[in-house]
Amino acid sequence: MPCKKHRKRRILLWLLTALLLTLGSLLIYFAIIAIDHPPRVTDQAYLKTERKELGQDTYGFGNNWLRRSESGLWEAYIEGNPFERGVAFGQLTRELLYYQETTFIEQIRELVPSESYLKVLKYFIAFFNRNLDKNIPEEYREEIYGTSFACSPEYDFIGSGYQRQLNYHAAHDIGHALQELNLVACTSFSVWDSRSGDSSLLLGRNFDFYMGEKFAENKIVCFVNPSRGYKFMMITWPDLIGVVSGMNEKGLTVTINASKSSIPRQAATPVTILAREILQYAANIEDAYKISGKRRLFVSESIMVGSAIDHKTAIIEKSPDNSGLFYSGTDRIICTNHFQGDAFANDEINLGNIRGSDSYMRFKRVEELIDRAGKLEIGDVAAVLRDQRTLGDKDAGMGNQQAVNQLIAHHSVIFKPDSLQVWVSTAPWQLGKYVAYDLRKVFNLNLRDVQTRREICTPFLTLPADTFLNTAAYSDYRRYQLMTAQLRQFKKQHQALPDGFTAQYIDSNPMLYLTYVHLGEYYNEIKAFDKAFGYYSEALGRILPGKDEEARLRKVADELYKKSSHADPRN
Numbered sequence: 001m002p003c004k005k006h007r008k009r010r011i012l013l014w015l016l017t018a019l020l021l022t023l024g025s026l027l028i029y030f031a032i033i034a035i036d037h038p039p040r041v042t043d044q045a046y047l048k049t050e051r052k053e054l055g056q057d058t059y060g061f062g063n064n065w066l067r068r069s070e071s072g073l074w075e076a077y078i079e080g081n082p083f084e085r086g087v088a089f090g091q092l093t094r095e096l097l098y099y100q101e102t103t104f105i106e107q108i109r110e111l112v113p114s115e116s117y118l119k120v121l122k123y124f125i126a127f128f129n130r131n132l133d134k135n136i137p138e139e140y141r142e143e144i145y146g147t148s149f150a151c152s153p154e155y156d157f158i159g160s161g162y163q164r165q166l167n168y169h170a171a172h173d174i175g176h177a178l179q180e181l182n183l184v185a186c187t188s189f190s191v192w193d194s195r196s197g198d199s200s201l202l203l204g205r206n207f208d209f210y211m212g213e214k215f216a217e218n219k220i221v222c223f224v225n226p227s228r229g230y231k232f233m234m235i236t237w238p239d240l241i242g243v244v245s246g247m248n249e250k251g252l253t254v255t256i257n258a259s260k261s262s263i264p265r266q267a268a269t270p271v272t273i274l275a276r277e278i279l280q281y282a283a284n285i286e287d288a289y290k291i292s293g294k295r296r297l298f299v300s301e302s303i304m305v306g307s308a309i310d311h312k313t314a315i316i317e318k319s320p321d322n323s324g325l326f327y328s329g330t331d332r333i334i335c336t337n338h339f340q341g342d343a344f345a346n347d348e349i350n351l352g353n354i355r356g357s358d359s360y361m362r363f364k365r366v367e368e369l370i371d372r373a374g375k376l377e378i379g380d381v382a383a384v385l386r387d388q389r390t391l392g393d394k395d396a397g398m399g400n401q402q403a404v405n406q407l408i409a410h411h412s413v414i415f416k417p418d419s420l421q422v423w424v425s426t427a428p429w430q431l432g433k434y435v436a437y438d439l440r441k442v443f444n445l446n447l448r449d450v451q452t453r454r455e456i457c458t459p460f461l462t463l464p465a466d467t468f469l470n471t472a473a474y475s476d477y478r479r480y481q482l483m484t485a486q487l488r489q490f491k492k493q494h495q496a497l498p499d500g501f502t503a504q505y506i507d508s509n510p511m512l513y514l515t516y517v518h519l520g521e522y523y524n525e526i527k528a529f530d531k532a533f534g535y536y537s538e539a540l541g542r543i544l545p546g547k548d549e550e551a552r553l554r555k556v557a558d559e560l561y562k563k564s565s566h567a568d569p570r571n
Helices: 002-034 082-092 094-111 115-128 138-148 161-168 171-178 271-281 285-292 348-356 359-373 378-385 447-451 472-492 501-508 513-525 529-540 547-563
Strands: 052-055 058-061 064-068 074-080 187-191 202-207 220-226 232-236 245-248 252-258 301-307 312-318 323-326 332-335 411-416 421-425 434-438
Touching: 052 064, 052 447, 058 082, 058 447, 064 082, 064 447, 074 082, 082 094, 082 138, 082 220, 094 161, 138 161, 138 271, 171 271, 187 252, 187 301, 187 359, 187 378, 202 252, 202 301, 202 378, 232 271, 245 271, 245 411, 252 271, 252 285, 271 285, 271 301, 285 301, 285 312, 285 323, 301 332, 312 332, 332 359, 348 359, 348 547, 359 378, 378 411, 378 421, 472 501, 472 513, 501 513, 513 529, 513 547, 529 547
Parallel strands: 074 220
Antiparallel strands: 052 058, 058 064, 064 074, 187 202, 187 332, 202 411, 220 232, 232 245, 245 252, 252 301, 301 312, 312 323, 411 421, 421 434
């Protein structure tokens, strides 16, 4: 008997030792992979350069500058080697950078209110991104490192400035992994030759990446003159040196659209970094496709490439395990959030996405609008990008995912590569005026031009604001947004709704299914299951984004029915 007890103790001790060794090894491994490994930049003299205030909301840093336009858009010019570009971008935007990071973290806290889960999330992202730096070209790591010197130490509890900046560049991609692969539902299209009013190549795109309205407040139209590669412009924000929308001096444009992905195992190259590399080093579609072949993504993405040299547009379709180059075979091409080429013709994830999401219906709506317009001019492109109806001109409510304009766009942009012209939307979303820029003009500006507060845009090409801004419907939508935020707070605090709130809320956006889903969520939270079931049933009677969302809502409605007084107690 004593021998058996002794043996059990030894086994338990052995198991405990093995467990401690395993945990210790994991901690050591985690410390190694999560440690800060910035690139080695031997010459950091540029850090001694001082930022100069040249006027109201106008700054200089060496030959670089940042200014706020009368349109509300920030405009920047950045030049030099990678580290110098990063330092200049960071120092010029340091207040904006702090505001952007604060806004981003606030939004994450709203999406993930649990402090304990946030801590777990922090370590998950650190582990998930353990090889992120190995998948980013050294040039861009140096640029990110230069920017990181402007980061506030206030958020060092998350990681060093460099670590944070590196991880923020994968935010678009990580969003696929952490939100059950929910998509940022961007829309883009291009026409040329017989589909274009003057036969020139035209491209339009909505970038529907939504992290709250504060996140989109400080859009930057950035003009970059790198020491290597082509000059280019991009629409960005203070902590992003990657590209989501841009055009280079060769008339090559790049825009990205997310697609449905399998769950990634670890980080690879962020798509914004690949898009940046294409924009900086590709002169035509063939160049762009070759560059894309050098990088492995960890999510699925469509990269739409317009080319003045080729006088057409193509889509690079890329998943973690496959890629292809899609040409439409006509004088137009449309890109939403599914793949169209032969490389993914039998891909089950892509086929499921086409069947179940809003992507295909939005694609068909763009097709319908282009066909109706015939030959598109710049104003027609803007009209398509601002369209709020769904296929067949149906009213699905303001903000429906089937619409081209979902009233959430970070920015909207129109490119005319043949003449190196670009139009960038102003707030709110794509409803404000589109400000026009001529790349040839901007790249010939100097600090004196900027200091005299001359507008660098081309005013006579400005597209006017959408007339929707002056309607009662726009006021209703703003009221809907405000009341939705209030409803979330009432739900969170289990508060009773004020008298008349429900009727006013429905009246603000009666055709949108989400109006009723939000009410259903509130009543489900306070365990008023009859009312919750009624609102979910009402939502199911509206135009839904797709079959996946319909299945999700039906599942919730069925569960609520079982809890409600409608259910047969004998079952």
